[in-house]
Amino acid sequence: MPELPEVEIVKRGLEPVFARAPIARLELKRKDLRAPIPPALPKKLAGRPIQTLMRRGKYILGFTPGGPGFVLHLGMSGTIRIYGPQDPPEARPHDHVIWHMQDGGRIVLNDPRRFGSLGLVHEENWQSVAPFHAMGPEPLGNGFNGKVLAAQLLGRISPIKIALLDQNIVAGVGNIYACEALYRAGINPARPAASVQGEEAENLASAIRDVLNAAIKVGGSTLRDYKHTDGKIGYFQHHFAVYDRAGSRCPDCRCDAEKNAAKNTGESRGIQRIIQGGRSTFYCPSRQE
């Protein structure tokens, strides 16, 4: 489920929790996530504060003062719940990891599909180990623009939609925001990646930034009320232009005009769903020629 905006919101929700108190202990109710949780991790975190909390792509990293830290990925179905010191204990199915804080607060990782992961990293060298060593630029970073994106796409014959899902091309974009960004940029998802250059690459880079920022903004407003959303953070109602809207008309649809023009052909219009790389792509054939 979570792509960059959702992960960013989760990170922001975790910040005050880690700022308030050191970790008392890490409870592992289940160790077999996508990869086994390193047995040494609880020991490295117990009794220690998280001094630095950051996001890279869809990962959240938290470092203790000495350098060791955790790296968290929510996979497809991972969620985080936050409990204050006053909140009564609550266990739900698929709660796998609990950070017990020294002030009594708790952070719970719930992940039914267990595609998520929790690992051990070190502040000194995390950037040079997998998966970070090859990871593409942060789309919300200062250095990201059309030229950078165009350079990343050079030599790529695969469809632009597939390329955007590759974390080594640009970090943090997933299936939803790849579709939404291509829609905003007016680029057909089947276009060869390397053919997106110049002004189109600028448009796409801007579209990626804009759609991610918009989603964060919406999530940020939800974050303040996270208690009302069942303690879960990072999961908010999005409004998508094309994602999961097959058959509907896109926001600035020209489909009616096209339908009239193509009346004789009987060709159907509206948002289309196609399969690329085994995953759904949604796009508007009228706006994304």
Next chain:
DNA sequence: CTCCTGTCCTGCCGGC
């Protein structure tokens, strides 16, 4: 290198 397919796991939803 890049590309493509299959796989991990559970829950939900629509169709019969």
Next chain:
DNA sequence: TGCCGGCAGGACAGGA
């Protein structure tokens, strides 16, 4: 109502 197939926001391994 119950069962079954298909699908889900991710990432990796392995082979071409």
